[in-house]
Amino acid sequence: MKKIVDLRALVQSGADQGADYHAKPDGHWINSTVIATPLSKYPEYQGSRRSFGIDVLGTVLVEVEAEDGTVGFAVTTGGVPAAYLIENHFRRFVVGQPASNLEVMFDQMYHASLFYGRKGLPINAISAVDCAVWDLLGKLRGEPVWSMIGGKMRERQPMYATGPRPDLAQKLGFIGGKMPLPYGPAHGAAGMRRNVELAAQMREACGPDFFLAFDCWMALSPSYALQLIEALKPYNFHWIEECLTPDDYAGHRQLVEQRTHPIMIASGEHEYTRWGFENLLNTGVDLIQPDIHWCGGLTELLKIKAMASAKGRLCIPHGSSVYSYHFGITSDATPFSEFLMMAPNADKVVPMFTPLFSNETVPVDGHVCVSDAPGFGVDLSPDLRWSRPFQP
Numbered sequence: 432m433k434k435i436v437d438l439r440a441l442v443q444s445g446a447d448q449g450a451d452y453h454a455k456p457d458g459h460w461i462n463s464t465v466i467a468t469p470l471s472k473y474p475e476y477q478g479s480r481r482s483f484g485i486d487v488l489g490t491v492l493v494e495v496e497a498e499d500g501t502v503g504f505a506v507t508t509g510g511v512p513a514a515y516l517i518e519n520h521f522r523r524f525v526v527g528q529p530a531s532n533l534e535v536m537f538d539q540m541y542h543a544s545l546f547y548g549r550k551g552l553p554i555n556a557i558s559a560v561d562c563a564v565w566d567l568l569g570k571l572r573g574e575p576v577w578s579m580i581g582g583k584m585r586e587r588q589p590m591y592a593t594g595p596r597p598d599l600a601q602k603l604g605f606i607g608g609k610m611p612l613p614y615g616p617a618h619g620a621a622g623m624r625r626n627v628e629l630a631a632q633m634r635e636a637c638g639p640d641f642f643l644a645f646d647c648w649m650a651l652s653p654s655y656a657l658q659l660i661e662a663l664k665p666y667n668f669h670w671i672e673e674c675l676t677p678d679d680y681a682g683h684r685q686l687v688e689q690r691t692h693p694i695m696i697a698s699g700e701h702e703y704t705r706w707g708f709e710n711l712l713n714t715g716v717d718l719i720q721p722d723i724h725w726c727g728g729l730t731e732l733l734k735i736k737a738m739a740s741a742k743g744r745l746c747i748p749h750g751s752s753v754y755s756y757h758f759g760i761t762s763d764a765t766p767f768s769e770f771l772m773m774a775p776n777a778d779k780v781v782p783m784f785t786p787l788f789s790n791e792t793v794p795v796d797g798h799v800c801v802s803d804a805p806g807f808g809v810d811l812s813p814d815l816r817w818s819r820p821f822q823p
């Protein structure tokens with residue numbers, strides 16, 4: 432097996448950064464739609480999530496190079512701070528390793544960063560390194576990632592769409608639609624009424640059978656979430672997502688136990704590693720949503736998926752474009768996947784990581800076919816400018 436001889440962490444400047452979903456130009460729905468957040472209780476942060484800094488990190492690109500010159504790469508949210516950790520800390524656990532030593536690389540990076548890591552940015556950085564090595568390994572073997580992790584369970588992956596217009600996503604062929612929840616506890620009874628009105632309006636627009644969900648982005652309390660669940664009962668929502676702060680495992684259990692109808696409780700977009708997901712799964716949630724670029728990478732996601740599968744829960748990764756498609760199409764616990772509507776008005780399909788790749792697969796009629804090209808099967812757009820803020 433070829434050894435890895437170099438690792439590089441690169442960043443870009445600019446308003447549209449691809450892997451950091453929230454680094455988008457003004458006017459994009461992800462920044463201009465009213466969305467409830469844990470900061471909504473502060474009037475100065477009730478507008479765009481950019482007001483509290485949701486887009487401060489940006490994208491980081493990790494390249495790993497083998498001794499024959501083959502280069503694998505991957506991306507995550509993390510920007511310059513992630514580049515610092517990758518170049519100054521994680522590099523030593525990667526350079527010199529055979530490209531197939533994914534387990535030992537994850538184990539060393541994770542344990543070496545325990546004193547400041549475990550969750551958040553350091554695990555984002557580890558995730559990008561791990562996915563870059565998977566891409567390299569596929570290129571060295573001439574094999575797509577989906578083939579290396581068990582082969583396809585289905586030829587096309589059904590997709591649901593995340594964005595403010597499930598009614599438009601339905602017309603584009605998606606199997607379901609998930610909206611950001613506009614209002615949280617700080618908006619009181621009027622906010623609750625408007626949330627429920629939106630649910631009613633979208634159910635009316637989409638008909639009785641299209642699956643609908645609300646994404647609550649950690650904004651609610653258990654009591655508010657339970658009130659909302661009860662109010663959604665007439666509208667047959669498929670799930671309610673990330674109602675609570677990720678650390679409130681007892682609150683997640685409370686939602687599972689006290690929901691008044693069989694709406695699924697979903698969470699995990701901001702959970703990390705097998706240890707975090709063990710805690711989350713033990714609350715009884717029906718559906719976990721690890722992000723392959725945040726949760727520890729593909730090496731860790733495969734373990735997390737196995738835990739969900741053993742408990743009969745769904746594992747529907749958050750976003751992550753082709754990286755998630757390669758995983759999803761192989762997974763028994765992932766009968767469908769998420770597509771983030773990244774067109775500014777959520778009215779058409781554009782590549783999820785626009786403008787990063789020159790050849791990013793997109794859903795057609797709400798289904799994705801995964802590339803047979805080696806690794807994750809994407810190339811970087813040639814017109815992006817990258818810089819390397821830290822040299823080893």
Ligand SMILES: [Mg+2]
Pocket residue numbers: 646648672673700
């Ligand atoms: Mg979400």
